[in-house]
Amino acid sequence: MMTDLDHFLSTLKQSGMRITPQRRAICRYLSQTEAHPTAAMVYNELKPEMPSLSLMTVYNTLNTLEELGAIHAIGQAGDEAVHYDTDTEPHVNVICTACRKIIDVPSKKIDALKREIETKSGYRLHNTRILFEGLCPDCQKKSS
Amino acid sequence: MMTDLDHFLSTLKQSGMRITPQRRAICRYLSQTEAHPTAAMVYNELKPEMPSLSLMTVYNTLNTLEELGAIHAIGQAGDEAVHYDTDTEPHVNVICTACRKIIDVPSKKIDALKREIETKSGYRLHNTRILFEGLCPDCQKKSS
DNA sequence: ATTACTGCAAAAGATTTGCACTAGG
DNA sequence: CCTAGTGCAAATCTTTTGCAGTAAT
Numbered sequence A, B: 001m002m003t004d005l006d007h008f009l010s011t012l013k014q015s016g017m018r019i020t021p022q023r024r025a026i027c028r029y030l031s032q033t034e035a036h037p038t039a040a041m042v043y044n045e046l047k048p049e050m051p052s053l054s055l056m057t058v059y060n061t062l063n064t065l066e067e068l069g070a071i072h073a074i075g076q077a078g079d080e081a082v083h084y085d086t087d088t089e090p091h092v093n094v095i096c097t098a099c100r101k102i103i104d105v106p107s108k109k110i111d112a113l114k115r116e117i118e119t120k121s122g123y124r125l126h127n128t129r130i131l132f133e134g135l136c137p138d139c140q141k142k143s144s
Numbered sequence C: 001a002t003t004a005c006t007g008c009a010a011a012a013g014a015t016t017t018g019c020a021c022t023a024g025g
Numbered sequence D: 001c002c003t004a005g006t007g008c009a010a011a012t013c014t015t016t017t018g019c020a021g022t023a024a025t
Helices: A004-014 A021-032 A039-046 A055-067 A109-121 A137-143 B004-014 B021-032 B039-046 B055-067 B109-121 B137-143
Strands: A072-076 A082-085 A092-096 A102-105 A124-135 B072-076 B082-085 B092-096 B102-105 B124-135
Touching: A004 A021, A004 A055, A021 A039, A021 A055, A039 A055, A072 A124, A072 B072, A092 B109, A102 B109, A109 A124, A109 B092, A109 B102, A109 B109, A109 B124, A124 A137, A124 B109, B004 B021, B004 B055, B021 B039, B021 B055, B039 B055, B072 B124, B109 B124, B124 B137
Parallel strands: A092 A124, B092 B124
Antiparallel strands: A072 A082, A092 A102, A124 B124, B072 B082, B092 B102
């Protein structure tokens, strides 16, 4: 079976990029996390087990992976920094304005929306970023 | 007739905020522009006619207007800074990856998508940010 | 052996903060 | 009059750049 980790690594290799221990660690983290991490989050998670890792390498690797289309930048989620999404299929990101949790929600409606916008605007679309903000079930309970 | 400018100013006033010449100028610019400006763009546009204006006041005012819901931040559009949108109705922003032009496109499908996501996720949604990236008609011609 | 990658330090760019002065209500 | 707003300078935070040493292929 082809794991997500293998997918990331072979994407790098096929583009002529070298597989370094740092990149391997970053890809492994990305393939295992449910979060939508920022560069700083990746760095803080991996730093303990790889003290030599520098934040700059994290930025480099995330940029490279994004250019190769293996991950997507979903922009700042109401906060400071750019969050990344390892799910590259069109889907909706939903973020809780209270606890900042981000989840992915698929929808069959996205494709039709994209085609409608393409027709109406005349643009040829190749990237989709849909973000809803709201209160997650947990935070709804807490606030009531 | 209630102009957009009046709308912005009365929103400020009703929240107990003072109407200063700077805020009036910023609101006037926002009500007249077709662009999706960043703070720096607003500043550069108004600086010639109001040399005393400071970038900081622009940030303050845009933040205030956003908190009041009069404008929306649409996040960085692939580039550096946060762009603002004076259209607060749910709609799609489409940005050209070549010339960076941003247009608004309405769609009746957004409401159904939002309801679907609300049902599937359990989140109570209150903000919508939909961004498509692609090539605008002009840039398609140029590249062919 | 090459050449790309890493990591440090410093830079760049956007946004925020502290504070004295000014002016809107 | 009194408080909020302004504008300056400096701080902060994220991200990028320059460069010498290091390591992947």
